């Protein structure tokens with residue numbers, strides 16, 4: 345394929361994504377329940393549909409039926425998401441004692457603790473709470489498990505660098521194969537039980553080959569260590585990283601799963617295979633609705649100032665360098681939005697910091713103060729990483745999923761009736 349045809353094909357896929365996201369956003373924001381949520385909370389408001397989380401979980405399960413999924417609570421720790429996944433039978437991956445309290449109703453054998461560095465007191469509390477699977481990647485951490493109950497099982501975290509991922513999760517944690525071998529030997533010497541390996545190929549990584557390589561290398565290491573050491577390594581945790589289409593199409597879940605299945609399925613009868621997806625389950629379940637609070641003409645064109653920004657729900661723009669789509673609500677049927685009244689604009693957040701810029705060169709109709717905008721796929725790593733900078737309140741989350749009647753808009757902690 346020439347560069348030119350590739351670029352055209354890519355542009356076509358992106359146009360399709362734009363159309364799909366506009367249609368989904370239109371259906372949501374025009375629903376009675378979304379109107380009720382916006383009427384109740386004003387803007388900004390995050391509209392959360394837990395049904396979409398369920399749907400994504402079912403897709404994952406169907407695509408990789410031999411994998412035990414543990415939702416990475418850090419992506420979006422809202423109780424409605426946790427309840428929906430717990431009902432579906434999903435497990436949970438927690439990184440802190442605080443996250444563990446969020447899944448208090450879930451059977452403990454469905455929870456894994458995957459932070460490679462933990463306070464000793466946190467380990468003690470988690471063990472007392474019934475958690476039995478933990479992750480280590482160094483000798484100091486391993487020593488914290490000396491004398492732990494016999495059924496505590498440790499996974500050694502491996503590093504597979506992914507410069508193309510939005511977040512390379514092997515730059516801070518993880519071991520190479522030789523260091524991992526030394527750690528397993530050390531655990532054997534200390535009588536601490538290591539049951540296998542975990543890794544994370546990097547978050548928002550659109551590269552099926554990286555998953556395949558990481559799995560193959562880990563299986564080779566596992567086979568080698570079982571051959572030379574008196575150890576049974578029966579668990580492989582393939583982490584998270586499954587990508588989401590923000591402003592560009594990505595490999596779809598089923599295609600990625602096919603590649604993973606080809607290397608993993610033959611081993612599924614002897615191995616307990618885990619995964620810790622976060623983004624793929626949560627991202628598409630939440631839509632942000634904001635409004636314009638200011639308009640200015642600057643030397644580089646029109647600027648719109650919104651009532652949420654990168655210090656709030658758009659924290660993913662800064663922390664992860666993802667680029668959520670932003671649509672004007674009255675423009676949702678226009679695709680492509682090309683009439684003469686449209687112009688390229690910069691979108692900024694409400695704080696006084698110059699870094700609070702959400703997006704540049706967004707094609708928008710003429711907007712006025714009070715006009716509404718929406719960003720789809722705002723469920724993962726948004727509200728959880730938002731700050732209170734400039735004294736701003738956290739953006740409320742309203743549940744708008746199937747089963748919620750127009751008169752009821754559930755917030756995080758209460759059920760309120762819209763007059």
Ligand SMILES: Cc1ncc(COP(=O)(O)O)c(C=O)c1O
Nearest residue numbers: 416547548584585620621622623
């Ligand atoms: C240890 C661990 N597991 C799982 C996840 C979830 O990854 P993702 O949201 O890319 O699926 C993360 C993300 O930071 C992580 O650090």
